[in-house]
Amino acid sequence: MMHLPSPQQLRYLVALAEHGHFGRAAAACAVTQSTLSAGVIALERQFGASLLDRSNSKRVIFTPLGLEVVARARAALAALEAVTETVAASRDPLSGPLRLGVIPTVGPFLLPRLMPALRDALPRLRLWLREDTTERLRAQLLAGRLDLLLLALPCECEGLEVEPVSADPFLLALPPAHRLCAQPGVPAAALTGENMLLLEEGHCLRAQAQEACGLPRSLAAGEEFAATSLHTLVQMVAGGLGLTLLPRLAVEGGVLGGTDVALRPLLGEPGESPSRTLALAWRPRSPRAAEFRALLPVIRAGLEGPAPCPAEEERVPA
Structure with missing residues (x-):
């Protein structure tokens, strides 16, 4: 035996x-x-x-x-x-502990809006949060230490089941005296030759900004500074070190922090608004897949709700 x-x-x-x-x-x-x-x-x-x-x-x-x-x-x-x-899922769906992994460019800006919506819609759900890079969260999900991820596409999501939640357009952040401030909207092609500030390697937003906006790799070549957070990027722009791309979610969440950084819509191909896509991801064939999909309308309602910093929200271009 x-x-x-x-x-x-x-x-x-x-x-x-x-x-x-x-x-x-x-x-x-x-x-x-x-x-x-x-x-x-x-x-x-x-x-x-x-x-x-x-x-x-x-x-x-x-x-x-x-x-x-x-x-x-x-x-x-x-x-x-x-x-x-x-x-557990058959006995009491969407209740008890849920281990959620979230990336740093989403968590601080979405969770203040999402948590009240979750508490109201799912009072028996106990949410445990883990913030990390996409690569590390994916490894923890596959290892069984997390149940669900809230991330942004495109990303390295091989081996995961992914369900899009909502588009998150990019905005161009630049010093108020910059010549491009004279334009109501800035075409992505106009960024060629500009000093673009990006997050350091390992953050998916770096590649997302380049891919979604059609930025050539040469824009980041030889860069002297690489930030570890969106707040640092904003301070670098405020200091006149260059330009950067910010997700609208982060701007509505107050990432500008009272600075005089200017914002302009970023223009892509005709009829397109360069953006990333917020998404949920879980292990393939998870028995809780139906539960996770049931979270989609709750998260979308949180996104549509009022931002926690109305003063900052007013500064976001329509």
Whole structure:
């Protein structure tokens, strides 16, 4: 008779792969380091094979077989969680804990409007939030540590089921004395040769701005500054360091912060408004997919509701 590994043993192995350290993996599993180590050794004995290369005592190194077992362990744990989710979803949809991942260029500006709408529409839902880059959130979703993502398209979303929520147009932010302020709307082609300020690599908004607005890669070549947040970008524009693109959601959410930064609509092809797309994403074949889709009208209602900073909203071009 084949002896199957326990879910706890698989959790130990996956945690060790994710943290690369016995102590940190044990802390993540809420057990002692010796307990986790013993669990991994017992698993190896059960399999009759080495999952770890112990020739280097200072680093956690998995054997090729160990890496394959880790991948299958992740899938097995996700399948087990799906069993519980199926029962919970049928018993009381959209209630209890929901682990939501959100990107930094969306969360601070949408959540103040979204949270009241969620509380009113779904009073039994308990929302747990995690803010991070798209790449890291995607990894946490696939690993089963998050249930749902609120992100922006286009992005690297392979392996996820994605449902668009709403378009989020881009606006051009520039110093008030800049020559382009004389135009009621600025064509994307007019940005060639301008000093465009972008977020640093790793933020999906960087590529979204370039793709949605047709900005050539050369615009960002040799740039001396790269910001880690939209607030920093705004301050750089206010200091006369260049121009940037801001999502309308962020402007309505108060990212200008009382600065004298000017805004102009960005003009794309005739009939097009350069934008990104807000979207929800979850694991394929999730038993809670129907629940997640039911959140779409609630989120859209939050977007249509009043912005938290009316003074800033008045400055957004129509």
